[in-house]
């Protein structure tokens with residue numbers, strides 16, 4: 461008997477942004493695969509399979525194998541699974557193991573990008589929404605950075621390096637930038653500064669950058 465895979469968005473980090481659907485899904489699953497910070501959000505989790513950056517693929521594969529064997533498996537993804545999340549990776553691994561797509565359900569979550577837009581009062585349907593997370597595509601920002609719209613992005617590597625890249629490519633040093641760090645956590649920080657100031661500031665990797673026109 462084939463099992464079921466739920467790819468569950470858990471929101472930006474605080475349990476306040478966890479949906480009831482996410483909680484119910486995890487509670488009825490036989491196994492839950494996720495990062496430690498994701499798994500910790502749930503009070504009752506059966507058979508935790510925690511991953512870190514290094515063993516992420518192995519653990520996701522283990523989850524898919526369990527589903528192939530008939531188990532119900534929740535795979536947790538921070539924010540929304542479809543925005544720089546694990547959605548495509550789980551789909552690829554499932555496909556490789558001939559696990560039927562109709563037995564995979566995606567439970568959306570509140571993306572960190574959505575929360576950043578809300579914090580900055582931005583109607584984001586008219587923004588440049590971009591992700592550079594885990595990619596080497598930073599130059600894709602250059603054709604849009606001067607198109608008159610707000611740019612909201614998951615940065616590549618360090619925020620300061622991204623700011624420096626923009627300065628090196630002729631973006632004005634006094635552009636308004638807001639960095640939203642560790643959104644929804646007790647130590648959440650929202651910093652408004654110029655592009656030049658951001659290029660000289662340190663942030664953790666958990667940031668959204670908002671660049672104004």
Ligand SMILES: C[S@@+](CC[C@H](N)C(=O)[O-])C[C@H]1O[C@@H](n2cnc3c(N)ncnc32)[C@H](O)[C@@H]1O
Nearest residue numbers: 472538539540543545571572642643666667668
């Ligand atoms: C693997 S991506 C996951 C994105 C996620 N799927 C989403 O929709 O928010 C991880 C990156 O998302 C951003 N991120 C995730 N949680 C965040 C938070 N609570 N505050 C700020 N940025 C966050 C950071 O840029 C982090 O490096």
